[in-house]
Amino acid sequence: MMKVYSGPLSFYGAKVLIAAIEKDLPIEVEFLGFDLRSPTPYGRNDEVDRINPKHQVPVLIDGPLELFDSTVIAEYFEDLAPGKPLWPVTIRDRARARLLEMKIDEIWFPKILRLRDLRWKPDAAELAESQAVVGAFYQGLEETLGDRDFLVAGFSNVDIAAYLAQLFAAMLGEPMPARFKALQAWRRRVEARPSVSKVCGDMLDYLAAAKFPVPQFAG
Secondary structure (H helix, E strand, O other), X not given: OEEEEEOOOOHHHHHHHHHHHHOOOOEEEEEOOEOOOOOOOEOOOHHHHHHOOOOOOOEEEEOOEEEEXXXXXXXXXXXXXXXXXXXXXXXXXXXXXXXXXHHHHHHHHHHHHHHHHOOOOOOHHHHHHHHHHHHHHHHHHHHHHOOOOOOOOOOOHHHHHHHHHHHHHHHXXXXXXXXXXXXXXXXXXXXXXXXXXHHHHHHHHHHHHOOOOOOHHHO
């Protein structure tokens, strides 16, 4: 069985766990130690440190194969279980989805996560910048969605990444504004999926057990 190292509140780890459930891939999950009240919340793990020079989760071990980075792992899952695709069928739609996922992972989410860091070292100008990025993120998703059920063609890795990013934004005090009606309907469709309900439900239970606020829309 494949093994995934993740964290109880890891955005990138959650992407991998949701994808594995969507594809019916059996995995063993080991969560790293985590202190929600620390500015450096994750503990260290020898296997993670050995495999990933960035010392970050997720890390996947499948026999002799060792991978890190959520997108690389998701691509591996796509090859393992192509009958349950998490990328669109056409070449152009796949390219659009991959570009949007990259933007979420590397541009928007780091700004969203910065809201957490600003709790420890407040900076009014940087807080305003991060809030503006979150607002642009919601606006951009609404425009991308249009009148479709999902962001690019059918449900895909980009919907997983976008859902998790808006969930983290809500956790950190910047929930999706009510005016984004289409996006809120999209959110309900995504969170109704058993994979998303399971992985994100566990994350929210962790928050509640630690006596941290849980986004109201997510129960």
